[in-house]
Amino acid sequence: xxxxxxxxxxxxxVLGPVSIEIVRDLAVRGKLAEVRAVSNDGRSFKPVQEFxxxxxxxxxxxxxxxxxxxxxxxxxxxxxxxxxxxxPTAEVFKxxxxxxxxxxxxxxxxLVYRYVPNRLPPDATAELRLACExxxxxxxxxxxxxxxxxxxxxxxxxxxxxxxxxxxxxxSSRPPEVTWRGGMIHVKCNLARNDARPxxxxxxxxxxxxxxxxxxxxxxxxxxxxxxxxxFEGHVTQLHASGRVVGVxxxxxxxxxxxxxxxxxxxxxxxxxxxxxxxxx
Amino acid sequence: xxLPEVWIADDDRLMRELLKDALADVPCRLKELKNGDEVLAAxxxxxxxxxxxxxxxxxxxxxxxxxDVRSRNLGLRVVVISGLDSESLVQQALKDGAxxxxxxxxxxxxxxxxxxxxxxxxxxxx
Numbered sequence: 486x487x488x489x490x491x492x493x494x495x496x497x498x499v500l501g502p503v504s505i506e507i508v509r510d511l512a513v514r515g516k517l518a519e520v521r522a523v524s525n526d527g528r529s530f531k532p533v534q535e536f537x538x539x540x541x542x543x544x545x546x547x548x549x550x551x552x553x554x555x556x557x558x559x560x561x562x563x564x565x566x567x568x569x570x571x572x573p574t575a576e577v578f579k580x581x582x583x584x585x586x587x588x589x590x591x592x593x594x595x596l597v598y599r600y601v602p603n604r605l606p607p608d609a610t611a612e613l614r615l616a617c618e619x620x621x622x623x624x625x626x627x628x629x630x631x632x633x634x635x636x637x638x639x640x641x642x643x644x645x646x647x648x649x650x651x652x653x654x655x656x657s658s659r660p661p662e663v664t665w666r667g668g669m670i671h672v673k674c675n676l677a678r679n680d681a682r683p684x685x686x687x688x689x690x691x692x693x694x695x696x697x698x699x700x701x702x703x704x705x706x707x708x709x710x711x712x713x714x715x716x717f718e719g720h721v722t723q724l725h726a727s728g729r730v731v732g733v734x735x736x737x738x739x740x741x742x743x744x745x746x747x748x749x750x751x752x753x754x755x756x757x758x759x760x761x762x763x764x765x766x
Numbered sequence: 767x768x769l770p771e772v773w774i775a776d777d778d779r780l781m782r783e784l785l786k787d788a789l790a791d792v793p794c795r796l797k798e799l800k801n802g803d804e805v806l807a808a809x810x811x812x813x814x815x816x817x818x819x820x821x822x823x824x825x826x827x828x829x830x831x832x833x834d835v836r837s838r839n840l841g842l843r844v845v846v847i848s849g850l851d852s853e854s855l856v857q858q859a860l861k862d863g864a865x866x867x868x869x870x871x872x873x874x875x876x877x878x879x880x881x882x883x884x885x886x887x888x889x890x891x892x
Contacts, residue, residue, distance in 0.1 A: 491827060498777065499827040500850070503858065510852045527830055558853065584886075591883030594876045595866040599853050 690742035802826025
């Protein structure tokens with residue numbers, strides 16, 4: 486049996502028993518900042534310095550080590566996804582058939598938390614980010630199907646039969662809505678899966694500079710303040726940002742370039758992942 | 767009819783308050799506990815239907831308590847709460863018998879959903 490550890494922090498809060506693999510996983514994610522004492526039995530604690538194998542794991546690893554650990558996590562997620570892809574949802578969610586909607590939802594939330602991409606550290610590799618996103622989308626699609634079935638069951642008199650589970654396959658992108666609010670424009674973009682056009686359509690104004698391009702014939706001056714809301718198909722997370730118009734184009738496609746201001750790293754990361762996915766990375 | 771009991775075991779007072787607020791609409795009786803020893807002492811007298819258990823607490827860890835509760839076959843459902851949402855730790859908690867895992871920060875609706883589900887399962891099992 487592998488060695489188990491109990492870790493105590495500066496406030497004597499204890500985590501354990503956990504294996505060294507879990508300690509490594511938590512350390513890589515930056516979740517174990519203040520381990521002060523360690524025990525092998527949960528009773529007698531010694532300074533962490535007396536556990537060289539743990540010190541090695543807890544000390545900030547090289548970028549290469551972290552990248553290896555993230556690659557391993559991504560591999561585990563991919564293999565889990567492969568394993569569950571063809572299995573019935575009840576088996577994946579570990580919920581007995583016939584359970585209530587709440588039971589399904591609880592099981593879904595318990596599972597999906599682990600894969601929410603914006604819970605990853607900002608320096609997570611694209612590989613890990615995409616693996617998490619794939620798992621997140623896979624589980625979300627199953628939950629969407631379940632919700633549809635529950636809705637259909639709760640409307641027995643509806644004329645139409647319940648939809649066959651599955652997300653719409655057609656391009657559900659809609660043209661951006663650009664409206665005026667006082668002296669400010671409000672832009673709302675509904676992006677279908679694999680549609681990253683606002684982030685890459687204008688080579689001079691791409692996501693790399695925190696810019697988006699919004700096709701519109703609306704007449705707007707450079708410098709106009711903007712409020713931007715972006716919805717990403719299959720994502721719970723929306724992007725809300727303020728910005729300013731930094732360019733107006735009339736050809737080949739008329740539209741506005743907007744610089745998004747004060748973007749947080751987690752928002753940039755969402756955009757990077759979305760673009761990478763659309764490019765089939 | 768007596769309402770089912772839900773215990774909240776977390777050393778962080780603010781977290782206990784947030785959980786209590788989140789469960790205000792769930793028909794149950796709530797009890798707060800500040801650490802693992804308090805949980806054990808309370809379990810010696812009675813058992814709740816659901817235990818919301820922080821993984822990191824002073825003295826005795828949540829994982830240890832989880833195993834302890836499981837070995838006693840008390841029939842209660844344990845929902846683990848933690849900011850340490852690593853894949854491997856979640857797997858271990860579920861393997862050790864946790865009904866669910868709530869990652870901090872949590873949405874109040876998620877707390878309600880997971881507790882309702884645990885109550886439903888507990889009711890079905892008893």
